[in-house]
Amino acid sequence: MKNAYISLFAAVWVLAELTPCLAAGREIFVSATSSPGGDGSRGAPFQSPVQARDWIRNERKAGKLSPGESVTVLLAPGDYRLEATFELEAGDGGVSGAPVIYRAEKQGAARVFGGLILSGVSFQPVRDEGILARLDPSVREKIVCCQLPAEVPLPAYPDAFVGMPPAPWLYFDGRQMPLARWPNVDAANGGWSVFSKVVDNGLPKAESPDPHAQKLHPGAFVCDDPRVGRWSLADGVWLMGYWTHDWAEQVIRVAGYGKDDGVITLAAPHEFGIMAGNWGGKKERRFFAFNVLEELDAPGEWYVDRKSRVLYFYPPRSLDQGGPVLATMTSPLLRIRNAAYIKFEGIRFEYTHAHGVAIDQSRNIELAGCVIANVAGTGVTVSGKDNVIRSCDLSDLGAGGIVMSGGNRKTLEPANNLAVNNHIHSYGLFKRTYAAGIVIEGCGQVAKHNLIREAPHNAILYTGNEHLIEWNEISRVVLESNDASALYTGRDWTTQGNVIRHNFIHDLxxxxxxxxxxxxxxxxxxxxxxxxxxxxxxxxxxxxxxxxxxxxxxxxxxxxxxxxxxxxxxxxxxxxxxxxxxxxxxxxxxxxxxxxxxxxxxxxxxxxxxxxxxxxxxxxxxxxxxxxxxxxxxxxxxxxxxxxxxxxxxxxxxxxxxxxxxxxxxxxxxxxxxxxxxxxxxxxxxxxxxxxxxxxxxxxxxxxxxxxxxxxxxxxxxxxGLYRDTYRPNLPNREPVGAMQ
Structure with a gap:
């Protein structure tokens, strides 16, 4: 019997020595509803993941927490509002076999967000007679307004830009709301107005002796709809248009409008001119106007008077059940820099007027079973090596879903970053072209078993070498552009060694x-x-x-x-x-x-x-x-x-x-x-x-x-396509191909 106990003890000792990852690690608890002054225990949780991070830093600095000891931060269900980006750096990670893990106790129930929740009671009917006179009579009683706090940033719009407009942006019931616009999103013409007559295409005038005229200049075109004459251009009206090519959109402010001839003059030039010839050969060009108080006439639309700091909103439902969220942050919700062995599991990242998550020059970072939604930029950006974005849901994104870069093209050393089993949809809401569901750069990235759908332009955009793109399902992309594709690369002899296999691409x-x-x-x-x-x-x-x-x-x-x-x-x-x-x-x-x-x-x-x-x-x-x-x-x-x-x-x-x-x-x-x-x-x-x-x-x-x-x-x-795993238990029992678990 004694020998048996000795043998058992020896076996346990050997196992512990050979597999240190099995050793019990620290657990830290976080709850958004806890009282101040918690110590991170289950009975007295910290109030935020930031406090948990700082505790880990202090314990390590004091020598009370060894680098080889794993740490799991458990986030209770609730909302964790950030005032600034949650930053993790080199000293905040773990080591192989002993990572630092931030995990939602219940998948999807812990939300990290950078928005301001506007309570329903803060909205009141519009009383300002001047404002009411500018609204359509049929909706005047449906519009409500609220005074924005002084800390909400309201930067000025530039004359022209591509992609993300200045902050903030409004979201309601987990979806991006349209800034008051014409035509409306659900209009019979698909939410676009068209023109076919150009007064000035904005291209250089070669015949002019004036050297300054050789540059691009603002163009002008005829708009047949007289409603433009109702708009207050002094408050700023912007047009999002495919001015020449259907793969080159740009937002440009309206500088002037002639009520007699219907000519709209733009405030800035477009790179390719206005209706200056396109590969598709279409005679008409498309645009829509936004930031127009007079067009606040459809459920979900909103408008901010930047002088009075008043937000006007046409709520799609009663605000008694909860108000909208105003995304006010202008930096990523989470940024990990020069770190290693950190994992986030089952957490929601929502509401920022920037990228959602930025992983910079890091390795062995994993996002698993997370939600990244309602951000104005890209969902997740990744650089470094051996990082994994697994089984995440990314949607309602101003730009693309995931951007992966890393590796060394000169030496052809692969980065081995992996995007697998992610559902990416409803992206490209601001940056409508070349903001793909997945963007792949550098050397040796892998994108497999993803479902990518519902977007105006590309699904996967890649450049570089030795990438593997396989087992993905792609549908209903390229919905708004032409001379475009689900998978795209080009204009380079050197982007070699890429493999595109076993993908299902349909209904484009x-x-x-x-x-x-x-x-x-x-x-x-x-x-x-x-x-x-x-x-x-x-x-x-x-x-x-x-x-x-x-x-x-x-x-x-x-x-x-x-x-x-x-x-x-x-x-x-x-x-x-x-x-x-x-x-x-x-x-x-x-x-x-x-x-x-x-x-x-x-x-x-x-x-x-x-x-x-x-x-x-x-x-x-x-x-x-x-x-x-x-x-x-x-x-x-x-x-x-x-x-x-x-x-x-x-x-x-x-x-x-x-x-x-x-x-x-x-x-x-x-x-x-x-x-x-x-x-x-x-x-x-x-x-x-x-x-x-x-x-x-x-x-x-x-x-x-x-x-x-x-x-x-x-x-x-x-x-x-997608397969069943810990984070997607309700999918069909489809065996993933290759070593991905």
């Missing part, structure tokens, strides 16, 4: 499918692998704009306007090394990364020899074993440059399917590399999908597709 765009893309390698982007993706109703599904060394294989394209595209714009645009436009200096970008020396020359040998091998041509591209079903316009579009060099591009073993033999659908290309299969209305082609009508593209055993395309690898459709 809200307009012309010929100028919406699924996967868009723009302007000579090179060296990407696109394999095993499913694209359904995704416009121009796979678009390769002049790049080389791109491998496109084993993709399934269904009900798209075009299957794939390849052009030789390095020849036709004469821009592959344009000294006038730095963004087109492709060779210079490569030289900056020592592309002819290891490791680049070893990893990307075709890039290393590019200047000796017709750099203007899209060489070494391959399109193999792709299946195109019911394309409406084109199956494969190649321009004249590519058609003249088909022997230098590999196109082989692709299948074109017209399920019912519909004569209006696209015919197979006349050049080699495509097999054609057509059915009839009475006997449509059955490729062997589980249930395509209900959106199930799993292949049945012995399917016709596998017979017709030897070597086609079944795409594990059932594993794409």
């Amino acid at each position: 765009g809200a307009g012309d499918s010929r100028i919406t893309m699924g996967i868009y390698l723009d302007d000579c982007d090179s060296g990407d692998t696109i394999e095993g993706n499913i694209l359904v109703r995704a416009g121009m599904a796979i678009f390769v704009g002049g790049g080389r060394d791109n491998a496109v294989s084993n993709n399934l394209v269904i009900d798209c306007s075009m299957g794939m595209h390849l052009d030789g714009r390095g020849v036709t645009r004469i821009q592959w090394s344009n000294p006038v436009d730095p963004s087109w200096a492709l060779e210079a970008k490569a030289k900056a990364l020592n592309y002819t020396q290891p490791p680049w020359s070893e990893r990307y040998p075709h890039l290393a020899s590019i200047m000796r091998e017709d750099p203007q041509l899209p060489l070494y591209d391959s399109f193999e074993r792709n299946v195109f079903v019911n394309c409406t316009d084109d199956v494969c579009e190649l321009d004249s440059v590519v058609l003249g060099m088909l022997d230098r591009v590999r196109i082989a073993s692709n299948l074109v399917v017209n399920t019912t033999g519909e004569p209006s659908l696209a015919k197979p290309p006349v050049y080699k590399g495509f097999e054609y299969l057509a059915g009839t209305p009475e006997k449509p082609v059955d490729l062997g999908f589980g249930n395509a009508k209900s959106g199930n593209y799993t292949l049945r055993k012995g399917s016709l597709l596998l017979e017709k395309v030897p070597g086609f690898q079944p795409i594990p459709f059932e594993k794409i």
Whole structure:
């Protein structure tokens, strides 16, 4: 018996020595409703996570808390209002096996926020006769107002800006409210007004002898609606417009309006001029006006008189059940700098007029099961290495969802930052273009198993090297723009080694499918692998704009306007090394990364020899074993440059399917590399999908597709998208692919 006890003791001692992470750590308790003077115990909690952080700092400084001892800060349900950013620095983290954890005791019930909750009783009916006279008679009794406290910042609006307007912003029932605008968000025209007649496009006037006239200047256009004449321009009215291109929006103040001719003159120039020609060829341009008291006429709209500091609001419901929140902070809710081994679990981060969470030059930081919502900037920005954003919900964001950067492009050292199992939606509310659900930069980032939807522009925007983008579901993006895509990269020879596989991209765009893309390698982007993706109703599904060394294989394209595209714009645009436009200096970008020396020359040998091998041509591209079903316009579009060099591009073993033999659908290309299969209305082609009508593209055993395309690898459709874990217990029991737990 004695020997048994000794053996048991020895085993426990060895286990403790080998697995220090199992040692009991400290627990600190926080409650927003606790009394002042708490010590962090369960019976006397701290009042804020800031106090818990400071306690950890002091204990470590006093030598009472060792760096190898884990600490868990437990936040009770409640609201934790911040006056300033919650900052964590190098000394606030942990070590491997002993992290510092901030955890909500109940997932989603602890909220860290930077807003001012406006009580319902602080709002009163409008009594000011001057204000009432400016409101539409039908809503005068529905508008309420409140006096803002002196500490609420009300900075002036600039004449022009892109993205986030000056603070503050109003939220109600967990959603962003529209600043009084015309047309209204739910108007029949989609919330936009249009114009087609320009008086002055704002571009330089080359014929003028005045050198100052060679610069861009404010433009002017004709607005046919006379209601503009009702607006008080002296109080400031701004127009958010797609002035020339549908991928370049800008907000510009109205400088003047002519009631006789209907001409609106803008207060600042736009980079591309006003209606100065666009790729989509649309004759009309779009805009809406906001910050217009006279247009405060729809539920949810609000307006601030910045002189009197009075907020006017048209509440969508009674304020007896709770008032709106005014986001007043102008910095991130949480910032982690130069720290390591910190984890946040199950906490809500809401209401700031800035980015939500900023993780700067840190490693092994994890956000898990958190909510980041109602912020005016990006939900989460991450730089450093080995950081994880897992199973978080990000929504109602002024810019994008997650931005990941890090790694070393010169040495091709990966950052290994990971965005996994996140639901990102309703973003791009202020910055409407190039503010993607996930932005990937640097070297070696991973984005997998995310659900990204409901946005005006991109879902995933990437640049850099060796990124992995897989198992994501993307839908209903590119809803407001054109010449845009779900996944986008471009204008760089060096963004090589990126893999895009096993993604489900569907139901894109809200307009012309010929100028919406699924996967868009723009302007000579090179060296990407696109394999095993499913694209359904995704416009121009796979678009390769002049790049080389791109491998496109084993993709399934269904009900798209075009299957794939390849052009030789390095020849036709004469821009592959344009000294006038730095963004087109492709060779210079490569030289900056020592592309002819290891490791680049070893990893990307075709890039290393590019200047000796017709750099203007899209060489070494391959399109193999792709299946195109019911394309409406084109199956494969190649321009004249590519058609003249088909022997230098590999196109082989692709299948074109017209399920019912519909004569209006696209015919197979006349050049080699495509097999054609057509059915009839009475006997449509059955490729062997589980249930395509209900959106199930799993292949049945012995399917016709596998017979017709030897070597086609079944795409594990059932594993794409979000999966069940500790933070998402109610999802289908879908096994995640790869080591992600």
